Amino acid sequence: MAETVIAVRDLRMRYGSRDVLDGVDLEVRRGEVITLLGPNGAGKTTTIEILEGFRERSGGDVRVLGEDPARASEEWRAGIGIVLQSWRDHRRWRVRELLAHLGEYYAPYGTAERPRPRDVDELIDRVGLTDSADQMLMRLSGGQRRRLDVAIGIVGRPELLFLDEPTAGFDPEARRDFHDLVHGLVDLEDTTVVLTTHDLAEAEKLADRILVLAGGRIVADGSADALTRQVRARAEVRWSRDGQRFVHAADDATAFVRSLFVQHGDEIADLEVRRASLEDTYMQLVHQHETGSSPDPGSGFARPADVAGTGGEATR
């Protein structure tokens, strides 16, 4: 079992009379990529800010890299990388200048294992800003600005990197570059990554484990595949026979396909089994939470409220 990097027990956060976090438990091990999903206002950013040491919690135990973030040292801070949702300052600084300047703060905390800071030109190349290295920040496009945010987050070669919606504003190619960058940080430098996103395809590609935060608690915790299996039983099966295309929704797709071949044998072509997407799963988890209904793996996707006027449970 790898070393625990983040350990949180019964984390609570109260603003006025409202509990934003109501007993969050989570654990992250070294080298893991964790994605925090949840509707707006679910407490994702609050959770991350507490883990980063930027926000005092109302209650609970929090350990990050072995220390309590609320009372951690400068040395501890040097081990953390942060990419916030938006940066708008340093308008007149140039890209290389700013990265070199920020990097210097990390120099006293370098080790043989983790030389700090990173070589600035290498870093600029790595985030794809070589052509803009001498540009003023105010002249960068939104996507370039975001690449710079990521560079700032990793200039100190962090052990633990927090990314708050890192790819907002990225085009598909920039997004792909960013995913490669994260994979490199994790695979080659043993970095642990915690990110929030609303892009479920991104969560599926990047995360070893997905945590769904709703109503101030973690309501699901597992790989994209595990979560998908948790909420949905029925899969869609498509095939063609004699030039005609068919579709079926099967509780047991494997058994259905077996019977299809027993019945039609070689006539079956273009076979496809499509399980629920992470998006389907996420929507159902959040919906279950909002309506207070307990998880019911057999219920598929029909929402009683939605079909009430159209034949009730006729489809079940």
Add this chain to the structure above:
Amino acid sequence: MAERASAGGEVVHNRIAMLRAERRISRRDLAEALDVHYQTVGYLERGEYSPSLHLALRIAEYFEVPLEVVFSLREFPRLGT
């Protein structure tokens, strides 16, 4: 009203789109009730895909009509003029 003539396949006409519009049910609601993907409802309505017998029965049950109200081997008569 959808139909399709495929190479060698039989044509099945359906009135899923009409029933859905008449009852003001969204494609997404129907997809969720049937446990199929959103796009699949479109494929079914356009006749690009035929439902399995079981799925066809569930569609009819969902609309609370007999199967032959939704599916037919012959083209459905146009409503109105």
